[in-house]
Amino acid sequence: MCDLLSGWTTFGIGGRARRIEIARTRDELIGLSAEAIVLGRGSNILASDDGYDGIVAINRYERIERDGNTVTAGSGVRLGALCAFLAENGLSGLEWACGIPGSVGGAVRMNAGAFGGEISDRLSYAYVVRDGAEKRFACDELGFGYRNSALDDGDVVTDVTFELDSATPSAVRALGAEYADKRRATQPTGKSAGSVFKNPRGVSVGRIFDEAGLKGLRRGGAEISPKHANIIVNTGGATACDVCKLIAVMKDVLREKNVAAHEEIIYLGDFGG
């Protein structure tokens, strides 16, 4: 098995982890060492070139069950697979997630969202391993905010229960396809971790970077996407160091504009402070 984090992140960047484990069942997730960091699809991660001196658990616990309009998904289910299941079953409410390359567990931790929707809008319960025991948390106990939750590195989401609306399969499919088309029109398809920075309320940091002329700026193999100025793409052979150089330029631009810089991407490993 590949122990390079570049093989487990959508950026395709990152050195070796001390150990990588795959968790395929709920019991395997519950039994993970408290030390382990859980990754879903690694689509929100910038991993250090020096790797990570710890255990990384890759979540492949994938099962979906339906009971009327209630759907429970294993946290390792890809959002794309969940959207396909919901379309097949005529269940509406998470179409915005079509095209986000993450897992259910990662989406809950990040409170992923797009096109005005967020995962927390439809979440009834999440089952979370905390301090060695699995507990059920209702939505309002999870501290959801914009691209944020009260879950921390020690918490492991196992199963998530969503409440959806009834619709026809064709209507669900059509709305999902519409969002996926919008995404393709405005975002790059290369290797990335999605948006680098969060948007402070009422501010588009992408527009600020665009106006500052950052689109197309390169450091090594990393490039600020010519299509979307808040996304950095690994055009081939980019290192985490290359990405960090671009992030530093972006931070300078935000500082000049007095806009708070809060990364949406999560750093894994040592970045020298």
Ligand SMILES: Cc1cc2nc3c(=O)[nH]c(=O)nc-3n(C[C@H](O)[C@H](O)[C@H](O)COP(=O)(O)OP(=O)(O)OC[C@H]3O[C@@H](n4cnc5c(N)ncnc54)[C@H](O)[C@@H]3O)c2cc1C
């Ligand atoms: C092309 C592209 C487009 C994107 N578009 C969007 C978008 O529109 N909206 C959006 O919100 N995000 C977007 N993202 C970012 C990312 O896909 C989401 O944040 C996604 O939900 C992360 O899921 P993941 O499984 O990849 O999480 P990972 O990147 O693997 O992990 C992210 C964080 O969640 C934690 N985590 C993962 N699984 C679990 C679990 N089971 N239990 C506890 N913690 C866990 C990890 O430890 C880490 O802290 C995009 C990314 C890419 C590459």
